[in-house]
Amino acid sequence: MPASAQLDPQWSKRRTEKSRRLALVRHLADGPVLRSDDIVTALEELIAPGDRVALEGNNQKQADFLSGALARVNPAKVNRLHLIMPSVSRPEHLELFERGIARKLDFSYAGAQSLRIAQLLQDGLLEIGAIHTYLELYARLYLDLTPNVVLVAAFKADRQGNLYTGASTEDTPTLVEAAAFRDGIVVAQVNQIVDDPGQLPRVDIPGSWIDFVVQSEQPFFLEPLFTRDPRLIKPVHILMAMMAIRGIYERHQVQSLNHGIGFNTAAIELILPTYGERLGLKGKICKHWTLNPHPTLIPAIESGWVKSVHCFGGELGMEDYVAARPDIFFTGRDGSMRSNRALCQLTGQYAIDLFIGSTLQMDGLGNSSTVTRGRLSGFGGAPNMGHDPRGRRHASPAWLDLIETDDPLARGKKLVVQMVETFQNGSQPTIVETLDAVEVGRASGMPLAPVMIYGDDVTHVLTEEGIAYLYKARSLEQRKAMLAAVAGVTPVGMTHDPAGTADLRREGLIALPEDLGVQRSEATRSLLAAKSLADLVLWSDDLYAPPARFRSW
């Protein structure tokens, strides 16, 4: 193995440059431990103008001490950075562009900052490489977007740089590997530094992958993104949840699935132990999950519905509950959860029977987007799970059940369900003639309209009116008619000839609640296994500890 010194300089420019930069900050560090007070100076030496920098803004965990420090570097020294971020979520992420420190952005998701990104783009201060799904963004780190520097967050480190990322592992290993193995520089902020590996609960990332650790002033910020208060679940959510269980989960024998954020799917989780139990479905459906640790899944877990849950990330307040249910969740030898967004997305893409999502807008062909005027919110992970993975070769009952021909070369399909109320807040139609995304894409100069889930990937649309079994459509026209038939009084719904509904029902192309044996009168909050977060705490045997902002009972 040639040692660094013997390498041909022509083929080891990255390594030489890394060594040069590391040498500049040695005096600010004790081995791999950087002094917190010197972090701004250190970043000014470690990062060069035009560098590609992967900054850990995740769905939940934020490397906020490092992003804050980066926003304070001297733009005369560090500028025109190309930022690569799974999630753009903090105000200082965009200050970087306002100050000229960063110039280009490749990202997956931008929740609260979506409006400001669009504004900066318009003002010419920010240039977008592309908006990705999570897996695509990770993939490019190993192809054409290899980072020069990676800035991440962990709970703890030892003095050799070994990291404990625990329940909030999320994207960290995937970001770190791309730099650690291509002569990039890895800096991790941690809440606490201990002396020896033995004092870490466990090692999630080896110290040989990390160049520097630095203790942050405050523990990193964690967003409880997946906590839904059952008190806000309305009867219409429950009606739709009943239809989902009867008309989709039971009908196709859905054994493995992903649920996202939202009251619709929270309602499904909360009526499994009541409505689902009465239908005799326990042990038959909804056994394996790729899912953040939703508090609303607690009653189903406690009632024995759930066999396994693999998590993208953690959820604030769920730590002790998860640690107390190791037969269900993935946990380490120390007892705490292990999440891993890359592996969980991979599982959600390739191995589950069903993805069920919600959206802000859907057109008459089932194309949907959460992008609305003036907002570039990105994709996150939904499109990655919300499509039929054509590289899949293993079968499952649900997957096979979607075959509609007797061609010996026919293959099954993942169930991709869109579950939407026809109107939001009673006034804004969800099902529209043209997605705002088309105009946003054009106005922002994007090569394509930012469509979240494409209509031709959607197998079922479920509204409060009924279910359209789109995978059965034999033509584009029929597909439109089926969707319009469950689109209520939206503009798209109004195009539907009610006389056609009977035909579509008879042919099994759509189903109304009564076709599924779902009684509208039964769709009341009394079906919810937990009606409040306090109920969830009770179900959890006091192991679930809701964050303060949810503690209003």
Added chain:
Amino acid sequence: MPASAQLDPQWSKRRTEKSRRLALVRHLADGPVLRSDDIVTALEELIAPGDRVALEGNNQKQADFLSGALARVNPAKVNRLHLIMPSVSRPEHLELFERGIARKLDFSYAGAQSLRIAQLLQDGLLEIGAIHTYLELYARLYLDLTPNVVLVAAFKADRQGNLYTGASTEDTPTLVEAAAFRDGIVVAQVNQIVDDPGQLPRVDIPGSWIDFVVQSEQPFFLEPLFTRDPRLIKPVHILMAMMAIRGIYERHQVQSLNHGIGFNTAAIELILPTYGERLGLKGKICKHWTLNPHPTLIPAIESGWVKSVHCFGGELGMEDYVAARPDIFFTGRDGSMRSNRALCQLTGQYAIDLFIGSTLQMDGLGNSSTVTRGRLSGFGGAPNMGHDPRGRRHASPAWLDLIETDDPLARGKKLVVQMVETFQNGSQPTIVETLDAVEVGRASGMPLAPVMIYGDDVTHVLTEEGIAYLYKARSLEQRKAMLAAVAGVTPVGMTHDPAGTADLRREGLIALPEDLGVQRSEATRSLLAAKSLADLVLWSDDLYAPPARFRSW
């Protein structure tokens, strides 16, 4: 965090069972170091009847000391195992079934053992769960196929169980994580045990994920699967390579790609520095690769064509060359390569412009399979890369170039190319009316025919006759006609009316060599940048060390 002792036994059965088993072998080990002589006894205690066992048979690296030991356990103690294996490659893998130690198999690939698997299946000694692509199989480890025990291989370990997997990391971290974080048991065979972490070149997998390490009698077996001797490249391969470069890579501006095993793609690699250079394409195409370290890529690397290569696994003999080119390959702080099949497959699926494959059989619609009568060879990674990933949302010039409409919601496409000679060995047609896979699937009781790449995922078919641009087909009939037009004198080709060829050429639906400016007379071995392995060694500055069996010059 509740400690193990305080956990409700009802929710921690896996952890209790793991503790019970570990206690039974403590006397055979010094901390995590198992005595090699006791390996059979240890496996008998660590593995229970009916367990799911993930056994590391990879494309290249084999946990052969452990699989050999497992084949020697007492079937009265250990039986009916459910094996999960990326690659079934060694005779003892099937002895496990013959002896009743194992019963069920989920796998991805079975090269040399494909005939025997089919035989055992027929004899009722083996039951197949499913045949997967690599990514699917990994995904199921985190869903419904979580292993009780994982048996893997590494180069070195220290006495705390930290592992150095180096250039041959391959599938190991992905297999280990599934057990380490769900109270499964992880045993790693290693070639060498050192005392301290400091004596390891680097840590690839932390000791907190590993229960036992055991020194193997012999270094683990590594298969040089991706070494192709340039002497065996024929003029027809060179002709096809010229067409690929002009008619596909140049035309669509293919900047990132995967090449698999085979003389076809080896020929492309070897004429980039000659033919490609003359066309002025350096720096314009073929910059980023997901690829094993093919020796035949050396001349293109040395001539400055290649910006990055991320690898699925290592390649015997390429270790020093790769270590000496860290600007191109992913290497660790110690200088040796890091491969990672899961991440490389992910990149090959989601981030590259083009996948190009070969096959043993293709039907008139472009469906292809390497399964032929009596052989269950599995899929490996090809279908995972050989399809259009519908969850992709970022654009690239090649991807956008395949859009054929002006629909604002149109999306681009990955290029999926099948490159085949119309006949194998001059007599067996490659392009056939019906795939053998259809009959094999039926005879084996598989729910679906084992199709490798589906025709509707293929965008281009390239034969020695020409290129069919299938993504331009406006109907199934036209697609068939295009493929038949380049199918030569195979049964499928004979169905083609030669009079139609001119129309297809004029419309740009197919292209013959002359349409691409490719001179048949130029397709000689003199275009090869290296004509033998000895030439490759020269190109590599003596850093490439071909395995003994290839050293015949």
